[in-house]
Amino acid sequence: MNFKTLLENKELQPYLLKARYGVEREGQRVTLAGDLVDTLHPTTLGNRKYHPYIQTDFAETQLELITPVAQSISELFDFLTAIHEVAYRSMNPEEMIWPLSMPPMLPEKEEDILIAQLDNFEDVLYRRYLAKSYGRRKQMVSGIHYNFEFSDELLQKMFALQSEIKEYTAFKTAVYLKVTRNYLHYSWLVTYLFGATPVSEARYFEGDERPNEPVRSIRNSSHGYKNHPDVKVSYESLEQYIVDLERMVNEGKLSEEKEFYSVVRFRGGKKMADLAEAGIRYIELRNLDLNPFAPCGISEEQAEFLHLFLLFLLWKEEEAPAHIWVTDGERKNEEVALEHPLQATRYQEEALETLIALQAFIEEQGLRVSDGLMGTYIEMVKTPAETVAGKLYTQSQKTSQKEVATKIALENHARAWAKPYQLAGFTQMELSTQIFMFDAIQKGIQVEVLDDRDQFLKLSVGNHVEYVKNANMTSKDSYIVPLLMANKTVTKKVLDQAGFRVPKGREFSSLEEAVTAYPEFAGQGIVVKPKSTNYGIGISIFKEGASLEDYQAALRVAFEADEDVLVEEFFSGTEYRFFVIDGKVKGILLRVPANVKGDGERTIEALVAEKNRDPLRGTNHRSPLEKIQLGDLEKIALKSQGYDITDVPAKDEIVYLRDNSNISSGGDSIEVTEMFNEDYKEVAVKAVKALGAVICGIDLIIPDHTIPASEKDAYGIIEGNFNPAMMMHIYPHKGIGPRLTMDVLELLFPEMF
Template structure:
């Protein structure tokens, strides 16, 4: 038997995993103590494995709650995709992972098939819409043509062009960001006029992420993320930029390490919060506040490590859906509709949220639309109740299941 298995592995060129399985079979033939039955034998008490099974069940229960937000067995997938899969299972929707690395799923119920990428990219969006939203220049022009407020600025395709623009903005508050990237990568924000040296550094950081860079006016106010689905606002999030608060004892580097020890923080969108980095952008931000990573912060002193508040760059998430005025939710939904977007994130800067927003007097500025908005940050929040979005995605993809549920 083992010879036949060896030949099978060799014939199909199978790897280490299958070779290891054959080795286990060989070891069990050579020494019966390696068999599954022999391994279970010491755990039998009073002719029963009940005690052993209970111990295992408790261990698995503890393991499951080490990261309660994760779908066990699928932790390598992006967290929003894990959440969608969990809800698909609850609703009785069949699924197949077509490409784990690309987060590409096939979902089906009876003969109804839907393909989903990244948890919320579906056939409901026209192909050109995500392409338009990925291009910040195109997005701004479409929104401006529709009468919505966007920040003024210009686009550059070389460092030399960007540097030549400096005399026009040297006394202004500005934002420097890549043209077509997401997750807050490569963004530098100057709430005070930037020196030529810092401005050049910001351009270099942005050009490292894209071949084109935008330099825009900085809009004062508070940034909120609105999650829009099918013309309706489903969630609103206040994202607080990555930061640490001093205790008079530890350096900024040590405070970052302490905050990163939070089990909710991880890497690559597999956790509700992201690990805080101390890279070029963070150190540039610290320098603007007069600090280095190895300085000890005074007790109670808060410093921001980023000006952009993306969760993907270490920010904190606060759910404000229930307190945000509906006029802003409706305005954000109208912006998404003007782009033709079915599911998207709308980032608004709002100076005073007590003001009522209308299109003619919006009291806000749209700084970005996101074609691939993370859903997990609306559900598993650092503060606030959180909003479940993935079930609503599935209800709209498979309305027949909603109708069936109401019938029952």
């Protein structure tokens, strides 16, 4: 099969860079001092029996982070970054992830390396076998597995353009076999560029196993964690590969197929046995050391380079029969792996030629790649100090490899904890969705972003699928309920019929009609508001009643915003937001207008600046709270109290900078659930039930929460919210917020709790 000619067909051009990717990243948990921990896998991460994202590898301390299949490199890294962040924030805050493939100093006694405490006894038995066969120390090395699949569109079109292979499955297998043989032949180049295990830490090697350090990659050399040398298989054909592997197992050289630690592993059906039938569906590259300079152990540029390199290897002709071609590569790889990291490789010329050929291929095919990508790697070939191993070794020379690694780990740790209300990789989404995804990943619930701009997620556990939008719109609420809550008149009628106190009032569809009704509203506190708009637009409040003139003016404003206008009695009291999920009050929030508390020394301006230093405060809804502004509205509010921003309020005096209590204009959110007795919670729960809602934020106006809710006019209800804000509850200004996102997850997947 001449893949070279085939790939050059111009029709394929739009599909060449389409592929599917996945990454597995291993990493040891260490203390903040960079020492291996002796703690168990974090319990917050749910059960490893099913966890799709966060597992342990050989040892209990050895995290394995697994991305789902991604359709692009950026999607891959969004998920990889997010899973890292979840892992970090699910661990003890005093622990972090070791950024090197070589483990930190290991325990003196081998038996102190704790094998992963898995539920499945077979998994434990397998690890015990490995410990016995290779020693526990050897198993402590970590790496990156890079899963790669050409897009089905590309392969289908290639398949259609040829006639030599009749079956699509066979065609795909041929593609991956060629790529694999070439990759095995050129693996030395990957080891040269990305090798990152120059030096071992104490107690990794026993006796005289240790190579002549520093090298480029201990892990990719014969000193790494490799099969015993008598394990050999052929890559000539899939049939031969399977026959060989089966023979190894039958002869007892391998305990089972998965013990075969090749640089490239074929992936097909669920089990190795399915491979013959299913053919090769994708390949897994296993020769990548953790890149300490990439927070996730592999950089986006590396991932992009590998894709281009694999495509190039499909195109590039093999220059010898399979067994020679592969064996030749293995020999060169061992040489390169054991070279001094700061010395030029003996294959420098061939490396340069190969990369320049790759560059030419990219240009020839018109592939769009990141700026400077190839230049970086060409430069690495010319300057060994620029390789990953070169850089790591150079930096370690100044102090020690441990100190360099610890410093990097601390930086990663600090970044993961800096904004606990965000989820890296998905920061373009709404905060509530970010935290919802965080919780789902932590719990081991599979998450797929169906539409990030629409906050639309698909969650699944086995066959159980749930779709969720905005982290609070789910299958548990019915279609009619949000429509009911969106209509203030309908909401009031329903609550009224159910016996709740709602503001009396009327709906008008003409100014004249509303003006005529003035006598009904004269002399009492009223609210004039558009029927269906939101966010306070067009609303006028007359706490003490309105003159006919003011009433008319307010109507005109309201009718500008909507064709229907409500005039309602005004409820005086404090407004509390009750967040109800599945018949339970999960949080009660008081919102207080933007304010500062005087200390008798600092100006209002300075007090605002200090308050804004809270990491929970940001701008543009990227944080649970907003920074207090000092704009016109704030200055008017101050002026009405006789203040200027340069004034110094007395000690403990509260100065308000806004009339409205919206969090979006710098207000404080205060968690007050404990302050309330059960009676008001019952009112909220029953009102939400009357509305038919399962997830609902309901606002109660309460003049005095110490008076029993059953007293006359103890409370009033104005509306229910079908898309209630969640972050102001979860990360309040004061108090400990309820984890509403986890409550929603429990509602959706009770089987996981």
